[in-house]
Amino acid sequence: MKQFWHLVNANTRKEFIELKRYYPNTISMILTFYFIFLAMLLGIHVVGDPQMADTNIQYVIVNYVIWFFMLMTLQDLGFTILIEAQRGTLEQLFMSPKGMWRILLARITANFFLNGTIVIFLLILSMLTANQWLYFRVDLILPIFLITTIGMVGIGFLLAGLAIIVKQIQSFLQILQFILMGLTFVPLSVAPYLVFAPFVKGVDMIRHVMIHGYTWTDFTALDYSALILNSIFYIVLGLLVYLRCEKVAMEKGLLSQY
Amino acid sequence: MEKEKIIEVKDLQKIYKKRKMKELVQAVDGVSFDVYRGEILGLLGPNGAGKTTTIKSICGLLKPNGGAVYINGLDSSKNRLKALNDISAVLEGNRNLYWRLTVKENLEYFIGNRGVSRKQAQGKINELLDLFNLKSKENELVSSLSRGMQQKLAIAVALLADTEVLLLDEPTLGLDVETGYEVREMLKRIVKEQGKTIIISTHDMPVVQDLCERTVIINGGKVIADEKVDNLIKLFESRAYCFTITDELTEHQKMAIQENFPIYHINENQIEITLEKDDDLYIMMDILKEEQTHIEKIDRTTVDFEQVFMKLIKEGSENETVLASS
Ligand SMILES: Nc1ncnc2c1ncn2[C@@H]1O[C@H](COP(=O)(O)OP(=O)(O)O)[C@@H](O)[C@H]1O
Ligand SMILES: [Mg+2]
Numbered sequence: 001m002k003q004f005w006h007l008v009n010a011n012t013r014k015e016f017i018e019l020k021r022y023y024p025n026t027i028s029m030i031l032t033f034y035f036i037f038l039a040m041l042l043g044i045h046v047v048g049d050p051q052m053a054d055t056n057i058q059y060v061i062v063n064y065v066i067w068f069f070m071l072m073t074l075q076d077l078g079f080t081i082l083i084e085a086q087r088g089t090l091e092q093l094f095m096s097p098k099g100m101w102r103i104l105l106a107r108i109t110a111n112f113f114l115n116g117t118i119v120i121f122l123l124i125l126s127m128l129t130a131n132q133w134l135y136f137r138v139d140l141i142l143p144i145f146l147i148t149t150i151g152m153v154g155i156g157f158l159l160a161g162l163a164i165i166v167k168q169i170q171s172f173l174q175i176l177q178f179i180l181m182g183l184t185f186v187p188l189s190v191a192p193y194l195v196f197a198p199f200v201k202g203v204d205m206i207r208h209v210m211i212h213g214y215t216w217t218d219f220t221a222l223d224y225s226a227l228i229l230n231s232i233f234y235i236v237l238g239l240l241v242y243l244r245c246e247k248v249a250m251e252k253g254l255l256s257q258y
Numbered sequence: 259m260e261k262e263k264i265i266e267v268k269d270l271q272k273i274y275k276k277r278k279m280k281e282l283v284q285a286v287d288g289v290s291f292d293v294y295r296g297e298i299l300g301l302l303g304p305n306g307a308g309k310t311t312t313i314k315s316i317c318g319l320l321k322p323n324g325g326a327v328y329i330n331g332l333d334s335s336k337n338r339l340k341a342l343n344d345i346s347a348v349l350e351g352n353r354n355l356y357w358r359l360t361v362k363e364n365l366e367y368f369i370g371n372r373g374v375s376r377k378q379a380q381g382k383i384n385e386l387l388d389l390f391n392l393k394s395k396e397n398e399l400v401s402s403l404s405r406g407m408q409q410k411l412a413i414a415v416a417l418l419a420d421t422e423v424l425l426l427d428e429p430t431l432g433l434d435v436e437t438g439y440e441v442r443e444m445l446k447r448i449v450k451e452q453g454k455t456i457i458i459s460t461h462d463m464p465v466v467q468d469l470c471e472r473t474v475i476i477n478g479g480k481v482i483a484d485e486k487v488d489n490l491i492k493l494f495e496s497r498a499y500c501f502t503i504t505d506e507l508t509e510h511q512k513m514a515i516q517e518n519f520p521i522y523h524i525n526e527n528q529i530e531i532t533l534e535k536d537d538d539l540y541i542m543m544d545i546l547k548e549e550q551t552h553i554e555k556i557d558r559t560t561v562d563f564e565q566v567f568m569k570l571i572k573e574g575s576e577n578e579t580v581l582a583s584s
Binding site: 003004006007009010011013014017018021087088089091092093094095096097098099103106247250251252253255256 | 311321
């Protein structure tokens with residue numbers, strides 16, 4: 001556990017250094033977020049029935065933030081594999097006795113932490129600028145969101161595994177954001193079987209909190225178990241597929257190819 | 259004291275499927291050798307011999323089709339992560355580094371990935387920066403370093419892991435003569451000061467002559483020699499002769515020498531040959547006698563390791579590497 005902490009530490013430092021060193025990228029990301037948040041917040045007063053618009057805009061902002069983190073979680077590990085293979089550092093990472101999967105887990109934790117800090121800071125900053133404050137149940141949304149994320153990390157591992165074997169997965173990783181966007185906006189009441197898909201249950205519960213004002217007691221035990229089991233299923237599946245792909249790559253000599 | 263085996267490579271087999279062509283390539287075909295604690299072993303062979311494949315199988319980056327690698331008695335493909343506690347490697351030298359991180363950041367990142375904190379590693383990092391003369395460059399980006407410096411840093415990264423065994427795949431490949439020399443001197447110091455078990459794959463002879471006590475020569479995926487470097491040289495030295503003549507050789511004589519002696523060298527009035535069979539000396543005499551060439555003297559000559567290597571490779575070159583089409 002302590003050693004995993006050192007992994008997270010090392011990877012956070014590295015990712016932070018790269019954010020600093022590629023500052024044009026970082027600055028444009030920061031500005032994009034700032035202006036999107038600002039535009040959304042100022043939109044609260046401009047658009048339609050103020051009472052309704054308020055909840056809706058809040059929901060859109062929260063949805064947007066969730067979508068951003070989901071997308072990052074999904075793509076990050078796959079891109080990590082592709083980029084490290086291109087640079088030639090992938091095999092060196094595979095030489096760690098801690099195992100590549102732990103390094104990947106440390107990477108995604110690091111990026112979650114770094115991007116989380118940036119996004120929360122910008123959200124607060126834009127609320128200050130617009131003098132508009134969002135009110136939502138962080139105490140409810142955050143735990144639901146984090147549990148949902150665990151399942152997403154599983155899908156991230158699954159894609160990372162595929163990336164080790166099929167190095168041409170880049171465009172697929174990019175298309176994912178549209179699939180994801182679609183899934184984020186479909187309510188479960190329309191397509192109930194999507195409860196078995198990753199993260200849809202979590203997003204649906206957040207929607208209930210944001211729009212229908214659900215609290216802890218409004219969800220049933222079934223809701224909670226669906227949420228938790230879904231995440232456990234996908235993290236286990238993702239890791240198993242990933243480890244299997246590692247093995248195939250070592251049998252076929254694919255680690256050094258890009 | 260009995261020498262202690264630290265690595266055992268047993269009947270290693272590795273077959274690749276070529277991606278586009280439907281062809282199987284037997285990269286390694288029954289390679290076996292042992293490595294003893296504290297020794298420096300040269301894994302020698304021409305391009306495509308199977309050196310990298312062997313090294314990566316030892317690292318567990320490749321799963322062999324047959325045979326096994328034992329590290330401290332542990333089957334490396336079954337206990338890959340555990341075995342990696344004892345092994346570090348420099349595989350592609352400067353490509354194995356983050357070019358957009360500084361020298362120090364690279365060292366810190368890689369050791370962090372082994373679960374060691376920055377604080378714990380600091381002393382050893384400074385020690386290595388000193389050893390490699392990289393102290394003044396510690397805050398420079400790797401992309402701004404010379405090829406030789408990058409290579410040294412890659413070796414430093416591997417040494418920082420502080421494992422019993424260090425694997426180096428072609429550490430002087432692509433370096434100019436001067437830098438190659440520098441890296442060699444570096445390695446010599448490491449060998450002296452750190453007392454590690456080192457396996458160096460190379461086709462750079464000075465590396466072997468300078469650094470290695472023993473060499474395993476592979477060609478076409480098979481071991482063709484496993485000997486102390488000194489012994490190999492002695493073995494060939496006893497069969498190397500230099501004829502000094504007063505006349506010029508005729509074309510016909512030159513052809514005959516070429517046909518009979520795989521290793522020969524003709525330089526104005528000197529002919530160097532390596533004898534293989536007992537009556538080779540008579541054959542040479544006959545060739546000279548044919549044109550009544552006057553022999554001034556016959557000497558034993560010294561051979562360098564390069565000649566020995568070329569000779570062994572020529573003998574082994576009949577082995578096919580392409581298995582079959584599927
Ligand atoms: N990933 C791979 N896929 C297909 N063939 C490979 C692969 N890696 C190596 N080979 C082939 O295996 C043989 C041995 O290669 P290698 O071990 O790299 O030799 P060396 O390091 O001695 O030059 C060569 O014929 C090479 O073309
Ligand atoms: Mg090689």
